[in-house]
Amino acid sequence: MRQALRLLPLPLCIACALAAHHPAATAADDIEPDWGLCPLEEAVPAFPDAQPATGDPADRESLPTDIAGDNLDGVDGENVAYSGNVTLRRGDQFLGADNLEYRSEDSTYVATGRVRYQDSGMRLVAERLEGDQEADTHRVDNVAYQLTERRGNGGAERIEMKGSQGALYGSTYSTCPPGDRWWELRARRIDIDNDKGEGIARGATLRLGKVPVLHVPIFAFPTDNRRRTGLLYPSISYSSRNGFDWRQPIYLNLAPHYDMTLEPRLMTNRGLLLGTEFRYRTRRGRGIFDVEAIPSDQLARDGRQEEIDDNIRPENWRKDDRGMFRYSGRHNLDATWQARASLRWTSDPRYLEDSSSNLSGRTNFSTKSDIGIYGRARTWDAGLMADYWQLGDYTRTENILPFHRLPRAYLNWEDDFGGLFVAGASAELTRFQHANSRSRPGGSRFDVKPWVSMPLEGASWFVTPTLAWRYTTYELEDALARQLANTSGNAPDTSPSRSLPIGTVDAGLFFDRTTLFRGESHLHTLEPRLFYVNAPYRDQTSLPRFDTQRMSYSWGQLFRDNRFTGADRQADANQLTLALTSRLVNSSTGRETLSASIGQIRYFEDSRVGLTPTSEVIPKGKSAWIADASYEINDRWSVGGTYHWNPDSRQEDLTSLRARYLIGDDGVVNLSYRYRRNANNQEDLLEQVDFSFLYPINPSWSLVGRYYYSLLDNQMLEGIAGVQWDSCCMAARLVARRYVRNLRGDLNDAIQLEIEFKGLGSAGPETASRLRRAILGYHREDLYLVPPPDVRNDDGDPPSDDDIFQ
Incomplete structure (x- = not known):
């Protein structure tokens, strides 16, 4: 009888073939569907006489099989017949029936009467199950199934299998309850090839309620995680700019490690856009190419007079033939170094605006491309990279774009010594060029900042003095040196430099107690903090401003040694930050019920360094108070x-x-x-x-x-x-x-x-x-x-x- 037990690993999951997701069915966000409105009842309820469906399906072949029934007729090894509550169990599998017959001379079996099957992925009931073990053919009649690993249920008039191939006749699939079928997918016949991981549905119909809304004579779909070439779900929308907008993605499974999606898009107000996404994946990296082309964009022709009337610069007009290119990828060179790239190109400054449906507000005024090699270890990180900017707002000129960094090399290092001192350094070498090089000439910059600190701390206090030295030098183009000289009133200098020491002391206390707040136990903290900065004044009017801007005055700026981003400006300072934070943390949940902070900078001297020679000095005195609070x-x-x-x-x-x-x-x-x-x-x-x-x-x-x-x-x-x-x-x-x-x-x-x-x-x-x-x-x-x-x-x-x- 042990031969008959081979029917247990029979791939009855063919009954759920319609549950296999087409490539388009993957969600854009990693959020599972909400099944909260679903009733607790299932299409196929749990079998009370079945063991819990636990264990790994891969272990089934090595596990023993137990068979039981009320009555047994025949001789073991020849013809046997079980009757009355027949059960077969192996690992996560269970098969139950009223009657089970096995004929050894022709290796055939028949199970009838309340046929039930269960494993870790599904449950099904059937009217009859029969097959030929020698020929490896099987048939199941009048099937109803319920998926258990993911939601879904349905049925089939019959299932026929031969080896790894099979067919479902009159099959259905839905995630709706059987008595409330909002939608259902039906197919006249589905052919399955488990070796290829492929199914072909014939006469498939999607129904909303009882109304058929989509009929597909024939289509292929995957039955496992292997990708398959085919149509993805279309996207249909309408906007005042594009008109009726239809996208029809076509997925091409080219190889196991790369694929492509073609995306023709019809916009009635603009024409036909051809989009292509190519993805690849290797042992060490991955990447995505994204290309769009819209020849003879009708929006360019129809909007030309409006561009003229609005005095838009001709170089910012829409091109007749338009397009976009994007690439994003990375490649691990070894355990320490990685190459990364993010490349962007558009045919004209209006392309981003015309293709954007951004919910966050305004379209970006520029696009950035960068490529580089980056490394990281326990005590250091470094990189060699380059970036390039392109105008993305037709109302502006290229003068607003940041400088290209072609290239930039940097190194950051930090390590502790003897458990008492921590030392580090930051170094950067950059070549700056601009899209409008005539009005904004460039140059090179080298910036280095070594430092050493001595962090001292206890259970409720810390003091961290730090001493740094910053040195910055430039090699400028002659035109830029002359521009700076005209602005500052100094003689032209193609090699200006700046150096200065920077000292900081960061100190704080931490007090806490347990208190009752709104009848609940809370941890109440009081956290005073002082941050002192001293950096002498250096005249920086002869230095260019390639990538430096003022930072927004915020809580984080209270504890920085420079109020500028980038290396072109280092603020002079003799100032002290006084700050206080208090929190109420719920002892049972660990969440902050109340958090309140207040801080201010005291300037003991004027801070004279600005972005330009005419920038206002920060006078001696007090900064604005910063207060921040949140309360649940x-x-x-x-x-x-x-x-x-x-x-x-x-x-x-x-x-x-x-x-x-x-x-x-x-x-x-x-x-x-x-x-x-x-x-x-x-x-x-x-x-x-x-x-x-x-x-x-x-x-x-x-x-x-x-x-x-x-x-x-x-x-x-x-x-x-x-x-x-x-x-x-x-x-x-x-x-x-x-x-x-x-x-x-x-x-x-x-x-x-x-x-x-x-x-x-x-x-x-x-x-x-x-x-x-x-x-x-x-x-x-x-x-x-x-x-x-x-x-x-x-x-x-x-x-x-x-x-x-x-």
Whole structure:
């Protein structure tokens, strides 16, 4: 009888072949579908007489098989017949039936009456199971199955198999409950080849309820993780700029380590765009090439007169034949060194704007390409790289672009000595060139900063004195040296330099106690901190400004030895930061209930180094106070704010308020207000309000929206209004958007509809990830992610055309 037991490893998972995902079914975000609205009942309930489906399927062949039944007739090794509660068990597999017969002379078997099969991936019931072990042919009649590793169920009139090949007749698949079929995929016949990992469905129909909405006479799909050539799901949308927009991706599985996706795209207002994505993967690296081409873009012809009327520079006009190229990749050279590249090219400065549907606001005014080799070890990191900038905003000139670094080499080193001292150094050698080399000539710069510190600390205190020396020297083009001389009034110098010592002392205390707050135990901390900086003044008016800007005045700047980014300026300083932070940390959850910080810089001398010779001096005295606080009122409400109070002008330089309310398990409402003033000239830089929400009306319906408005410009930056519908196995999102698409403030409109068949894929533009970026908390887990630090110049905008970095 042991031969008959070979039917247990029979690949009955052929019944779930329609559950195999087409390449397009992979989600853009790593978020599993929400099955919260699904009932607990399953299409095939658990078998009460089956053992738990545990164990590894790969171990089945080596495991023993147990067979039992109420009655046994026949002789073991010849013809046997089990009847009454027949069960076969091996590892994670279970087979149950009322009757099981085996004929040894022709190696045939028949199982009838409540045939049940279960393993770690599925359960099924059938009317009859029969086969020929010698010929390796099997047939299952009237099958119903339930996937257990992932949601899905369905059935088949019959399944026929021969070896690794088989066919399903009259098969169905859905992730919906059997009694509430929102959608179902049916096929007249499905041929399966498990050796190739391929299935071919014939006469396949997708039904919404009882209504067929899509019929495909024949299509191929994978039955395992191997990729297959075929059509991906199309994306359909409409916008005022593109008109009716249809994308039809075509996936090409060229080899195990590389593939390609062709993406023809029809835009009724513009023409046909041809897109190609080529991906490769090797033992040491991977990369993606992305190319787009739109010959004879109708938008260029129709908008030419508007460009002329708006006095747009001819070099920034749309090209008739347009395109884009992107490459992103990396390659591990060894355990220490890695090569990385991120390359971008567009045919004209308007391409980014015309292809953007950015929810975060304005289109970038530039694109950056970089390539390099980078290394990292325990005590050092280094790199040799180059970057290149291209204009991405047609309303500006190339003068606003940063300098290219062609190339840049850097080294950072840090190590401890004897457990008492820590020493390190930072060095950089860079060649700067500009896209507009006539008005903005370049040069080379070498910058080195060795330092040594002595960190002292105890259980509740720390003191870290640090002494550094910074040396910077240049080799400038003659034209740049003359420009600097005209600005500073000094004689032209093609080899200017700067050197100075920098001393800092960072010290702090940590006090804590256990206290009750709102009836719960909390750890209450008090953390005073002092940070002293001393750096002598050096005249830097003869130095160029290649890549240096002022940093935004923020909490992090209180504890830095330089208020500028880049190496072209080193601030002189004789200043002391006084700061205090207090926290209330819930003892049971570990989360911060309350956090409050306040700090200020005391300038003992004027700080005279500026970006330009005419930059205002920071006078002796006190900086603006920085206060920051956040408070979790309860599990639903949280508020926070940042406030900068300038004692000289006796008014705020920055105000940022934020509030969040969580609705139920999924809903969220965000409200924020931001205001910033230039501390030097008291000019208003920005004033914005941002309101966004996900409001569940009931478990199935919800509203989404965002209103992002600039009070300073009297202009909406982005508006979103949408409705979402969700069920156990299906979801739909209809979103209308109006957003700023360039720095000039031009608006674009779009309406997008996405229908998601959970467990299968979606049709229409991918809206969930865009809403996730626009509405913080759209995916609840995003609220607990730490955002990246924000370091930028004071105004937060790109430099103006006359802002020459010199």
